[in-house]
Amino acid sequence: MLVFRSEEHVDRWCAVRGLPRRPVVTLDQLWQLAVAWYSNRLTPEARRPMGAEVREIFQRLGLTDPFWDT
Amino acid sequence: MDDLDLRHHVYTATVESGRPPLSGDVAAALGVSRTEVLDGFQRLRARRLLYLAPDTGEVVMAPPFAAAPTAFLVAARGRTYFANCVWDAYGIAAALGSDAAIEASCGCCGEPMALAVEGGRSAATPGVAHFAVPAAHWWDDLPYT
Numbered sequence: 071m072l073v074f075r076s077e078e079h080v081d082r083w084c085a086v087r088g089l090p091r092r093p094v095v096t097l098d099q100l101w102q103l104a105v106a107w108y109s110n111r112l113t114p115e116a117r118r119p120m121g122a123e124v125r126e127i128f129q130r131l132g133l134t135d136p137f138w139d140t
Numbered sequence: 141m142d143d144l145d146l147r148h149h150v151y152t153a154t155v156e157s158g159r160p161p162l163s164g165d166v167a168a169a170l171g172v173s174r175t176e177v178l179d180g181f182q183r184l185r186a187r188r189l190l191y192l193a194p195d196t197g198e199v200v201m202a203p204p205f206a207a208a209p210t211a212f213l214v215a216a217r218g219r220t221y222f223a224n225c226v227w228d229a230y231g232i233a234a235a236l237g238s239d240a241a242i243e244a245s246c247g248c249c250g251e252p253m254a255l256a257v258e259g260g261r262s263a264a265t266p267g268v269a270h271f272a273v274p275a276a277h278w279w280d281d282l283p284y285t
Contacts (some may be wrong), residue, residue, distance in 0.1 A: 071225050071226060071227055071244065071267070071269050071270060071271045071272060071273075072225070072226065072247030072270055072272075073226040073244050073245075073247060073253060073255070073267055073268070073269050073270075074246050074248055074267060074268055074269070074270060075248070075249065075251060075253065075266060075267055076267070076268065076276075077268055079246055079247070079248035080247075080248070080268060080270045082248050082249055083248040083270070084240050084270075092155045092270060092271050092272055092274075093270075093271060094268040094269060094270050094271075095183070095268065095269050095271070096268060096269075096271065097262055097265055097267050097268070098262050098264075099254065100211060100226065100227055100262070100269045101230045101234075101257065101261070101262035102229055103227060104204070104227055104228075104230035104231040104233070104234045105230075105234045106161065107227075107231060107234070108203070108204050108228075108231035108232075108234040108235045109234045109235065109237070109244050111151065111203070111231070111234075111235040112151050112155060112235050112236070113148075113153070114144065114145075114148045116142070116147075116148075116151070117189075118188060118189065123165075126251075128275075137241065137271070137274050137275065138274075138275045139274075139275065139276060140276050
């Protein structure tokens with residue numbers, strides 16, 4: 071995924087490429103998502119969040135659109 | 141060679157050098173054959189723990205770290221790392237448990253964007269991230285995602 075200066079820049083980028091406009095997240099939401107996803111990644115027992123854990127992370131961050139269904 | 145030991149070695153070497161290691165370097169470090177390492181990489185790919193180059197089987201992504209230069213450069217702990225995307229740029233700071241300065245640019249206009257993590261928080265910077273691919277399909281084509 072890409073970062074944009076504003077939602078207007080997202081709209082322009084999607085329009086120029088004929089791509090659907092998808093949900094955006096704030097940079098603070100993205101940081102919290104990164105913490106949830108990666109904060110244990112360097113430990114020997116690290117693993118990706120999966121299933122219900124992923125759904126819980128998305129819900130906690132207010133990402134409830136069907137787009138986030140896994 | 142346990143697959144999770146292999147995975148952990150890849151990440152440890154990545155943090156130390158700045159890039160995911162090549163199979164030959166991993167083989168030398170672990171005292172096993174390169175074939176064993178490449179086979180282990182494939183098993184870790186099947187578990188979605190690494191992403192590999194289809195032609196060579198070498199590590200392209202050890203999420204959140206990228207093996208090749210990208211548009212997301214992360215400076216942390218006195219070293220620089222390339223991230224696969226803006227989420228992963230923050231992810232490198234999260235994985236390292238470190239402050240970080242992130243060089244990025246607007247996906248639309250290319251204007252530089254200086255992002256940062258300071259004291260366990262993201263610095264207040266105007267901007268948003270756009271996910272082009274629904275969550276259920278992120279691993280269908282991970283480089284595009």
